[in-house]
Structure formats: structure tokens, C-alpha cells
Amino acid sequence: MEGAAVPRWLLALTLATSGPAALAQGCPKTDPEAMALLSALAGRAEAVTYEGVLTLQRGNGQRMMTLRHGVEDERVSEALTLLTGQEAQVVRDDHPLDCEHPGHRLLRAAADLEHGDCGLAGHYRISTAPGERVAGRQSVRLLLQPRDMYRHGYVFELDRESAVLLKGTIVGAGGRALERFQFASVKVGAVAPGASEGPAAVVHRAAHPHPATPEAGPTAGLHWVPGWLPAGFVATDGAGANSLRRSYTDGMATFSVFVERLREPLRPGEGVVREGSTVSYARGLTLGTAPVLVTVLGEIPVNTARMVADAVRRVR
Structure with a gap:
């Protein structure tokens, strides 16, 4: 949807990983506090109801939008609505809270660690640092620094009480901030009704195809x-x-x-x-x-x- 593109990590606003279990032999040493924080985020953030106004900065451009994340009867509804530029909205309705995507499974490395898989820690140096106040709430900083040149780094400010992502920065080569998302105001635990289309001129309803469903296309016959x-x-x-x-x-x-x-x-x-x-x-x-x-x-x-x-x- 033109004008409303947002990064996957902003739409998801959740991570999942193993708890502070010992890493498999030969895996890089990982900060137990950081792994525990990731585990808390995985177990709590998606199940928390919250809503607020946030900014998304990409290069010299900046957009302002509202995000509503509601949880009811073990199902999640979200609405991300642009407040600047084109009237547009991304909606995700009635998503099962226990739905686990490949990215979640990849980060839930507890079972794989026994088989020598280091999980996320094999590709990022994961650590914590004192956080800052974001939207009036105290945060804990979580850093994921790439171990190679093939991916970006991440700096997350997580709400100390709920593990909701309050601020996130994607970092490129040389420590340059490529993209930054931040709540200007947020209510955690507030009653947020299910996502609705509202008055936006363009509404994109997020699809949820089953990951095992093959997708055919115009390359048929070209393997x-x-x-x-x-x-x-x-x-x-x-x-x-x-x-x-x-x-x-x-x-x-x-x-x-x-x-x-x-x-x-x-x-x-x-x-x-x-x-x-x-x-x-x-x-x-x-x-x-x-x-x-x-x-x-x-x-x-x-x-x-x-x-x-x-x-x-x-x-x-």
C-alpha cells in the first residue's frame, strides 16, 4: 500500500526466543539477562493490550500514526493508521494469540540448543543496557548486534513493566540509524476495541495464508x-x-x-x-x-x- 509501508518488526512488535538456558557447546557466550528479557517479551508483549501515537522515521522522511493492539478471548486485533500524508490503514483482525510463525519458531531455540543450534545468538550479539524514558514510561534497552555483514543491527527500548516495544532503531554499517520507530504517547493495559477500518481512504487487511500453502505464479514450469x-x-x-x-x-x-x-x-x-x-x-x-x-x-x-x-x- 503506497505511503503506508511499515517494517515487519513494527507490525509484529514481538519477539520470541528461548529462556536463559545454557547454550549448546560451541555457541557464543550470551548475556543471561538479555535472553531472559527476550523470553519475557515473547511471553508477555503480544498478550498485552495497548494503544498510542507513534512516529516512524526513515532517512529524512517521518510519518506519524496510531497503533491499536487489542487482545480479547485469546485473539489479537490490530490497526495501524497513518495520521500524515495519505489516508491509509493496515488492519489485522481476529489473529490467534497462540499462532506461531516460522520466525517465532526460529527464535524459540530451547529445543534446538540441545542439538547444537545456537539460535538467534549465533548471528547476533545480544546484550542489555540501561534504558531511557519513552512516552513517560521507563524502558530497558536490548541490543542485537550482527556477527556478520549480511544483516542489520537492532536497538530496542522495552517497557520495563509489560515488555511492550516502546522504541526501536535499525542500525546499519558504521552504527548509522537507518530507521527509527518511537511512541510519543502510549496507554498500556487500556481497553482497545477490535481493529476497525475507520475513515481511512485506503485500507489494507493483512492476509494470513497458511505457511505450508504453495504459491503458484507466472514462473510455472521454471523451477x-x-x-x-x-x-x-x-x-x-x-x-x-x-x-x-x-x-x-x-x-x-x-x-x-x-x-x-x-x-x-x-x-x-x-x-x-x-x-x-x-x-x-x-x-x-x-x-x-x-x-x-x-x-x-x-x-x-x-x-x-x-x-x-x-x-x-x-x-x-
């Missing part, structure tokens, strides 16, 4: 796979070999790969569009004898998107 993915990224759905799109996550960052069949090859070159932490990278390739346009879209560095696109290959 392709990503020849390379950054360590820690896994598929978020059951896309088939001839799907138009496949999506991947490491539990924090998310990106999608699109492959579109063309009538004739494109001239050599590439196209890059960046907005905050989100990059869209596109280039023409030939898979076998078929010319295609490959696009990588997500919250990853440009070089990561380029490497993923270059590695797409055809399979029989």
Missing part, C-alpha cells in the same frame, strides 16, 4: 532455487519450486525473492531502491535459456540482496 542464503535464514512458507516468490527470515530480518519470466533478456545492469532499512534490488538473469527478472526485497544490506539475486539458479 528455481536460491543458490545462496546468509547463514541463519530459513523459508517462511511452503513455496513450491515454480513459485513467483519465496520469503526468508532469521527471526529478526525478513526478505523475499521474486523471479519473473521475461520475453527477452534485459540489458546488463542493476536497479537499487532504498528506504530506511528496506532495500529493493533487481537485475536481469538467464536461468538456463529463460530470461528472468530477479528482485530481492527486504530489511537487509544491499550487498546481501545482490549476493542472493546473483545466486538464483534453475533446477530441473
Whole structure:
């Protein structure tokens, strides 16, 4: 939806991970306090009702919006409404509170730790620091610093009482803030009715397809796979070999790969569009004898998107 694009981590406003269990042998040392904080966030934040006014800053642009997150009868409803620019709203209705997506499972690493999987700690250095006051509430700071060049870093300010995300910053190379979200005012525990469309001129109702459902597209008959993915990224759905799109996550960052069949090859070159932490990278390739346009879209560095696109290959 034009003018209303928001990052996945802002829409979700929740993480999930293992508790402060001992890491598998050979995994990096992790701050037990940080892991406990992540565990508290996973168990409490999504189940808390809250609403408020927030700002989202991407580069030199800034948007103001309202977020309403209501929980009733073990089901979640959300409405994110722009207050500046285009009248637009993103709505998620009647979402099961216990619904677990691939990103949640990837971060809930307790069972996998016994099998040598370090989970999120294998790809981010996770630590805590004293927080600041945000929207009149005291926070605890949670830092996730990437262990490689293939992903961004994150700085979260979590409400000390409820673990609700009050402020979040995505950090790029050299510590540069790429994107920042922050509540200007918030009511935690306030009665928030279910999400409704309201007066917005454009309303996008968030879809919730089953992750095991394959998606067919105009690449039918053209079987392709990503020849390379950054360590820690896994598929978020059951896309088939001839799907138009496949999506991947490491539990924090998310990106999608699109492959579109063309009538004739494109001239050599590439196209890059960046907005905050989100990059869209596109280039023409030939898979076998078929010319295609490959696009990588997500919250990853440009070089990561380029490497993923270059590695797409055809399979029989």
C-alpha cells in the first residue's frame, strides 16, 4: 500500500526466543539477562493490550500514526493508521494469540540448543543496557548486534513493566540509524476495541495464508532455487519450486525473492531502491535459456540482496 509501508518488526512488535538456558557447546557466550528479557517479551508483549501515537522515521522522511493492539478471548486485533500524508490503514483482525510463525519458531531455540543450534545468538550479539524514558514510561534497552555483514543491527527500548516495544532503531554499517520507530504517547493495559477500518481512504487487511500453502505464479514450469542464503535464514512458507516468490527470515530480518519470466533478456545492469532499512534490488538473469527478472526485497544490506539475486539458479 503506497505511503503506508511499515517494517515487519513494527507490525509484529514481538519477539520470541528461548529462556536463559545454557547454550549448546560451541555457541557464543550470551548475556543471561538479555535472553531472559527476550523470553519475557515473547511471553508477555503480544498478550498485552495497548494503544498510542507513534512516529516512524526513515532517512529524512517521518510519518506519524496510531497503533491499536487489542487482545480479547485469546485473539489479537490490530490497526495501524497513518495520521500524515495519505489516508491509509493496515488492519489485522481476529489473529490467534497462540499462532506461531516460522520466525517465532526460529527464535524459540530451547529445543534446538540441545542439538547444537545456537539460535538467534549465533548471528547476533545480544546484550542489555540501561534504558531511557519513552512516552513517560521507563524502558530497558536490548541490543542485537550482527556477527556478520549480511544483516542489520537492532536497538530496542522495552517497557520495563509489560515488555511492550516502546522504541526501536535499525542500525546499519558504521552504527548509522537507518530507521527509527518511537511512541510519543502510549496507554498500556487500556481497553482497545477490535481493529476497525475507520475513515481511512485506503485500507489494507493483512492476509494470513497458511505457511505450508504453495504459491503458484507466472514462473510455472521454471523451477528455481536460491543458490545462496546468509547463514541463519530459513523459508517462511511452503513455496513450491515454480513459485513467483519465496520469503526468508532469521527471526529478526525478513526478505523475499521474486523471479519473473521475461520475453527477452534485459540489458546488463542493476536497479537499487532504498528506504530506511528496506532495500529493493533487481537485475536481469538467464536461468538456463529463460530470461528472468530477479528482485530481492527486504530489511537487509544491499550487498546481501545482490549476493542472493546473483545466486538464483534453475533446477530441473
